[in-house]
Amino acid sequence: xxxxLADVAARARVSPATVSRVLNGNYPVAxxxxxxxxxxxxxxxxxxxxxxxxxxxATSDLVGVxxxxxxxxxxxxxxGAAQSAIGExxxxxxxxxxxxxxxxxxxxxxxxxxxxxxxQRQRAAAVILMGGSLEDPEHLAATSGKLARLTxxxxxxxxxxxxxxxxxxxxxxxxxxxxxxARLLTEHLLALGHRRIGYVAGPADRTTTRHRLxxxxxxxxxxxxxxxxxxHGPYDRRSGHEATAGLLARDPDLTxxxxxxxxxxxxxxxxxxxxxxxxxxxxxxxxxxxxxxxVDAVPALTTVRLPLHAxxxxxxRLATGAEELPPGGPAVVPVELVLRGSTGAPRG
Amino acid sequence: xxxxLADVAARARVSPATVSRVLNGNYPVAxxxxxxxxxxxxxxxxxxxxxxxxxxxATSDLVGVxxxxxxxxxxxxxxGAAQSAIGExxxxxxxxxxxxxxxxxxxxxxxxxxxxxxxQRQRAAAVILMGGSLEDPEHLAATSGKLARLTxxxxxxxxxxxxxxxxxxxxxxxxxxxxxxARLLTEHLLALGHRRIGYVAGPADRTTTRHRLxxxxxxxxxxxxxxxxxxHGPYDRRSGHEATAGLLARDPDLTxxxxxxxxxxxxxxxxxxxxxxxxxxxxxxxxxxxxxxxVDAVPALTTVRLPLHAxxxxxxRLATGAEELPPGGPAVVPVELVLRGSTGAPRG
DNA sequence: TTGAAAGCGTTACCAA
DNA sequence: TTGGTAACGCTTTCAA
Numbered sequence: 188x189x190x191x192l193a194d195v196a197a198r199a200r201v202s203p204a205t206v207s208r209v210l211n212g213n214y215p216v217a218x219x220x221x222x223x224x225x226x227x228x229x230x231x232x233x234x235x236x237x238x239x240x241x242x243x244x245a246t247s248d249l250v251g252v253x254x255x256x257x258x259x260x261x262x263x264x265x266x267g268a269a270q271s272a273i274g275e276x277x278x279x280x281x282x283x284x285x286x287x288x289x290x291x292x293x294x295x296x297x298x299x300x301x302x303x304x305x306x307q308r309q310r311a312a313a314v315i316l317m318g319g320s321l322e323d324p325e326h327l328a329a330t331s332g333k334l335a336r337l338t339x340x341x342x343x344x345x346x347x348x349x350x351x352x353x354x355x356x357x358x359x360x361x362x363x364x365x366x367x368x369a370r371l372l373t374e375h376l377l378a379l380g381h382r383r384i385g386y387v388a389g390p391a392d393r394t395t396t397r398h399r400l401x402x403x404x405x406x407x408x409x410x411x412x413x414x415x416x417x418x419h420g421p422y423d424r425r426s427g428h429e430a431t432a433g434l435l436a437r438d439p440d441l442t443x444x445x446x447x448x449x450x451x452x453x454x455x456x457x458x459x460x461x462x463x464x465x466x467x468x469x470x471x472x473x474x475x476x477x478x479x480x481x482v483d484a485v486p487a488l489t490t491v492r493l494p495l496h497a498x499x500x501x502x503x504r505l506a507t508g509a510e511e512l513p514p515g516g517p518a519v520v521p522v523e524l525v526l527r528g529s530t531g532a533p534r535g
Numbered sequence: 536x537x538x539x540l541a542d543v544a545a546r547a548r549v550s551p552a553t554v555s556r557v558l559n560g561n562y563p564v565a566x567x568x569x570x571x572x573x574x575x576x577x578x579x580x581x582x583x584x585x586x587x588x589x590x591x592x593a594t595s596d597l598v599g600v601x602x603x604x605x606x607x608x609x610x611x612x613x614x615g616a617a618q619s620a621i622g623e624x625x626x627x628x629x630x631x632x633x634x635x636x637x638x639x640x641x642x643x644x645x646x647x648x649x650x651x652x653x654x655q656r657q658r659a660a661a662v663i664l665m666g667g668s669l670e671d672p673e674h675l676a677a678t679s680g681k682l683a684r685l686t687x688x689x690x691x692x693x694x695x696x697x698x699x700x701x702x703x704x705x706x707x708x709x710x711x712x713x714x715x716x717a718r719l720l721t722e723h724l725l726a727l728g729h730r731r732i733g734y735v736a737g738p739a740d741r742t743t744t745r746h747r748l749x750x751x752x753x754x755x756x757x758x759x760x761x762x763x764x765x766x767h768g769p770y771d772r773r774s775g776h777e778a779t780a781g782l783l784a785r786d787p788d789l790t791x792x793x794x795x796x797x798x799x800x801x802x803x804x805x806x807x808x809x810x811x812x813x814x815x816x817x818x819x820x821x822x823x824x825x826x827x828x829x830v831d832a833v834p835a836l837t838t839v840r841l842p843l844h845a846x847x848x849x850x851x852r853l854a855t856g857a858e859e860l861p862p863g864g865p866a867v868v869p870v871e872l873v874l875r876g877s878t879g880a881p882r883g
Numbered sequence: 884t885t886g887a888a889a890g891c892g893t894t895a896c897c898a899a
Numbered sequence: 900t901t902g903g904t905a906a907c908g909c910t911t912t913c914a915a
Contacts, residue, residue: 189688191892202902207894214895217900232684237656238595239892241586242907249657257618257637258611267605267639286653288636289605291615305634308585309597336580340537539908550886555910562911565884587908590891 190233199227210235241310246341250287251306253299255318256422257291259450265317265347285312294390294421296326303333306342313343319365319395320349327352334358350394365395369402372445377410381443385434386417387427387455389447399447415441422447427454435462538581547575558583589658594689598635599654601647603666604770605639607798613665613695633660642738642769644674651681654690661691667713667743668697675700682706698742713743717750720793725758729791733782734765735775735803737795747795763789770795775802783810 196203201220208214209224216224227233241247252269254262270287290306292299299316306314314337320330331352334344338357346352346360376384386403389396400417407414416437420426427446431454434441444459446452544551549568556562557572564572575581589595600617602610618635638654640647647664654662662685668678679700682692686705694700694708724732734751737744748765755762764785768774775794779802782789792807794800 193892203893204895204903205901215900234652234655234684236590236658236892237653238586238589238658240894242584242590243892243894245907247586248653251636256611257605257615258608260606260608260611263604263606263608263611267641270605270639286638286650286657288599288638290634290636291618293615302634304582305585305596307582309634310584310586336582541908551909552887552911553885563884584908588910591908591910593891
């Protein structure tokens with residue numbers, strides 16, 4: 188029923204091996220032979236059998252991108268960027284076409300592990316873990332083991348926006364400087380003259396939550412300004428909306444609010460507006476997903492460009508209340524994220 | 536290096552066939568045997584080789600979800616919902632675990648076809664095409680052929696939010712009633728007394744753009760109200776932002792704007808605010824992704840629940856300007872989306 | 884209820 | 900530069 192390599196080979200009057208070589212462009216093939224093969228491929232509308240290649244080659248062209256919340260535009264932007272960067276890497280004729288797929292963990296550690304297993308099962312070429320992680324030691328250990336296993340099997344692993352996991356997992360790490368980002372935000376508000384600043388933090392056990400809160404406190408301490416009320420909640424709109432009530436209850440005279448995340452900040456803005464408070468007249472709001480970053484990596488082999496938002500610009504805009512989000516989307520800074528290790532898994 | 540089925544079989548003192556049967560739960564296996572096998576699996580930390588299974592079984596556990604814009608929360612919500620619905624379908628011990636992966640086409644027909652080919656190559660179990668499509672006949676034909684090919688190969692295809700493609704592709708179709716949705720929105724504004732209504736439409740050659748615009752016009756015609764200015768642009772924030780200037784230039788006395796999409800509506804709101812216009816005092820804004828729908832499907836076999844936004848509620852909120860988005864995210868209506876056809880591809 | 888063995892469609896090694 | 904041909908790890912008849 189379906190066309191196979193052998194069919195193409197027969198039509199082109201060459202061996203299956205030659206067809207494979209033409210398709211993968213790994214070995215020299217005579218131009219005329221190549222033509223004949225390509226013609227046969229087109230005539231037969233041949234589509235290679237992915238599982239078969241993956242089995243034989245011990246690696247697939249799947250790249251998994253794990254995100255905490257696919258409904259959050261931040262992750263959407265990041266995932267989309269990674270996906271197009273990976274996709275266009277193939278561009279040319281060399282069939283090295285990668286299939287970047289995004290997997291939504293919803294922030295759940297179990298689903299994160301499930302997806303990692305699924306990708307391990309697929310012998311994925313690479314896995315990118317996007318965004319902060321849970322700090323629970325048990326989950327960290329489980330993740331660490333899983334990542335080590337993946338690396339051993341030839342899957343390249345990238346941590347993007349989360350600290351390295353314990354143990355040598357062989358993962359490339361792209362760290363966002365969450366502390367500095369938060370510090371900048373709060374310093375900005377302090378510079379505007381604010382002295383009563385509320386803080387809407389993320390879930391208590393996430394790396395991003397802790398680091399950003401630390402940065403916020405550093406800025407306050409450095410300025411000798413007492414810490415205002417803090418409320419924890421998930422990284423979503425509703426959380427920002429609800430937290431605002433708590434914040435105002437604890438200090439009705441707040442003049443500014445820092446949100447640990449843009450989505451949360453939108454909820455804060457909505458809540459303030461419902462209360463008839465204008466932004467930034469009565470209250471200033473600062474939120475971010477836009478972090479200075481530092482790269483902690485790695486011998487080059489495959490290069491992937493990930494656009495990351497620019498920190499200062501966006502934070503500044505939110506803080507001054509010009510609008511909730513820049514109309515054209517956030518500014519973008521290209522970063523080179525380097526994946527380490529050889530492409531193929533060790534054979535036998 | 537890696538643990539294989541044979542290793543497990545050896546440790547459990549059974550044949551590979553038996554291990555396979557235990558893992559897939561397709562055939563009767565003695566309870567004691569099963570125990571032994573499961574134990575060996577755990578002890579060896581065995582992870583099945585996906586490509587090998589896919590090759591042997593002629594089908595994989597991959598489900599592709601194609602979306603037009605992964606950075607748009609609408610698609611994020613839809614994709615996330617589909618993903619969790621598909622994922623939890625496995626739940627139990629039967630290893631029927633599916634890997635739902637979202638692919639971002641960016642609205643590009645080429646990338647759409649590329650992803651379809653990639654998924655075809657992977658022998659995906661199912662493909663869901665989410666959101667409106669281009670109306671270009673050439674692309675439609677290409678898509679149609681691709682989908683037919685996929686269906687033949689045993690991949691179930693679902694069109695969600697786009698009209699059926701020409702030809703019998705064997706796809707299940709879930710149609711959103713875009714015309715009625717748009718009609719509702721505009722009727723709502725008319726009921727509020729608006730008579731000068733601008734319209735920010737999507738890209739000219741998309742099904743959703745045309746259908747929504749038609750609904751808008753139907754409502755105006757029915758009320759005997761002359762059509763206001765219309766501007767086309769992509770389905771993003773920037774577009775709404777820029778279009779607003781054009782709209783106001785053509786009719787400075789607009790009292791309401793309809794946006795063909797929530798993301799666009801946010802851009803409109805931002806632009807209006809920049810001009811010092813209050814919402815809805817000076818101008819009302821209505822936008823939607825929240826559509827009444829009708830199901831045009833299909834004999835049941837696999838059932839997937841897709842939460843879809845509720846139409847009236849959200850449109851109403853936007854129109855009354857309570858806020859840009861409901862703080863807790865949109866209301867959700869469960870819909871049963873039925874995938875048709877048998878699970879496995881025809882063999883041989 | 885279990886085992887033996889024939890594929891599944893590629894890749895990659897070894898020869899030619 | 901090309902062909903022949905073992906793997907690759909699993910599924911699934913067919914027998915027992």
